[in-house]
Amino acid sequence: MLVTLFWLLAFCALYSYFIYPAILWCLAKGKTDPELSTTTTTPSLSLIITAYNEAGRIKSKIDNTLILKASNPELEIIIASDCSDDDTDNIVNEYADQGIKLVRAPERLGKEHAQLCAIKEATGEVLIFSDVATQIPEDAISNLSRYFSDPTIGSVSSEDRFISNHGEIAGEGAYVRYEMWLRSLESKVGGLVGLSGSFFAARKEICQSWDIHSPSDFNTALNTASHELRAITAPDVLGHYQDLSDPSKEYARKTRTIIRGLTSLSRHPQALNPFKHGLFAFQVISHKLMRWLEPWFLIALLAVNFMLASHHDFFTVTLLLQCLFYSLALSAHYSEKVKNNTVAKLVYFFVQVNMAIFDASCQFLAGKRMSVWQPSAR
Numbered sequence: 001m002l003v004t005l006f007w008l009l010a011f012c013a014l015y016s017y018f019i020y021p022a023i024l025w026c027l028a029k030g031k032t033d034p035e036l037s038t039t040t041t042t043p044s045l046s047l048i049i050t051a052y053n054e055a056g057r058i059k060s061k062i063d064n065t066l067i068l069k070a071s072n073p074e075l076e077i078i079i080a081s082d083c084s085d086d087d088t089d090n091i092v093n094e095y096a097d098q099g100i101k102l103v104r105a106p107e108r109l110g111k112e113h114a115q116l117c118a119i120k121e122a123t124g125e126v127l128i129f130s131d132v133a134t135q136i137p138e139d140a141i142s143n144l145s146r147y148f149s150d151p152t153i154g155s156v157s158s159e160d161r162f163i164s165n166h167g168e169i170a171g172e173g174a175y176v177r178y179e180m181w182l183r184s185l186e187s188k189v190g191g192l193v194g195l196s197g198s199f200f201a202a203r204k205e206i207c208q209s210w211d212i213h214s215p216s217d218f219n220t221a222l223n224t225a226s227h228e229l230r231a232i233t234a235p236d237v238l239g240h241y242q243d244l245s246d247p248s249k250e251y252a253r254k255t256r257t258i259i260r261g262l263t264s265l266s267r268h269p270q271a272l273n274p275f276k277h278g279l280f281a282f283q284v285i286s287h288k289l290m291r292w293l294e295p296w297f298l299i300a301l302l303a304v305n306f307m308l309a310s311h312h313d314f315f316t317v318t319l320l321l322q323c324l325f326y327s328l329a330l331s332a333h334y335s336e337k338v339k340n341n342t343v344a345k346l347v348y349f350f351v352q353v354n355m356a357i358f359d360a361s362c363q364f365l366a367g368k369r370m371s372v373w374q375p376s377a378r
Contacts, residue, residue: 002308006315009301016294020286024185027279031188042145045201046076046124050111054132055087061132062095068141069099075141077101080118083108112219113212119204128201129216135240136199144201144237154229155202155220157183157195158239175349180233186287187232190279191225193287194218194261199239203229213369214264215257218288222271225280251356258360259370262292295358326351 011019047065051058058079069075079092081104092102103121105114119127126148130136140158147156159180186192197217206223210216224231265271265288272289274281302322308315325347332339332348339345 002304006304006308009297013297013301016290021182024189028185028188043125043148045126045128045145046122047128048078048080048115048118049130050080050114051088051132052082053084053086053088057132058088058091062100064135067138068136071138072141076124078103078118078122080114082114112216115216116210116212119207125204126201127204127207131198133241134198137238140237147234152230153232154206154224154227155231157192157233158199158237159233159235160196161238161240183233186283190283191230192221192233193284194221195231198241214267215260218264222268225277254356255360256370258357259364259368262364263369292357295354
């Protein structure tokens, strides 16, 4: 019985990161990326930028946005203020004569509520969502709009690129490359299960069912699937943003993100129904649910392995390997020299992420929910 449980837990622990991508790769074989329109006809666009107390960064974001507008004169630009109580709104109003429109939420109910207020005011056929911290390259809007020439595409996600504090483009590590590869496969199969929350776009009709209590990146992917359309990633549509100014806050950011994700899934359990959403539901289960269960699988696997270790040499070896794995992560936590090793860095990142998932799961089960937001300092 314990041996069977060991192998079942091992399968579950490996599933989301290794088995699921292999299944996706097989399903995606022979499927091609969407063909982009070569015509000059594009849908009307509205860019919605959500802000809360961004007086220190909003000018830089608006200046970046005005460069985009120079290449796309008909682009509607809306700053959605989530009841900012600093100088953010006053700064935005200084740009009113340059076509920057301020929409202020009547009360502070969170990022998604501020976005909803802006959605009601937007006139574009396609709505683009961005954060203040994200800098958008000049060609990104034009590239993005071309994808909507394909009537089967309902939403488009950018690909994230990090900028280090020294100004270099970063984020090309093994994990980021893995995630981008996984996104490209999901795009070809059942559509993305989560867009890049810092920069994505969707047809306006998809944004009519807007849940202010769920993260907009997942909610938009779900609404896209409900309209029997696809959410895709666009490798030529990039969003640049800086690493956190205080790296120690990365764990707290991950925890908040996961609590919001768990909240969203609990509010929309239909996303797990393959009879309603087909391959999209399979991807949500595999990419989201199984990842959020990963720390529980790992803890149970270690416990069962410990009980089996005295019965067979094979299980003694697997227990030692598990102990070595976690010891490497612990060493990387306390030693920069160890952390600089590529393998140690990946192991440390994996363990840290799963600790955040475990922490967030416990908080979620204890009843914690998050709607209002505080942008991370970058």
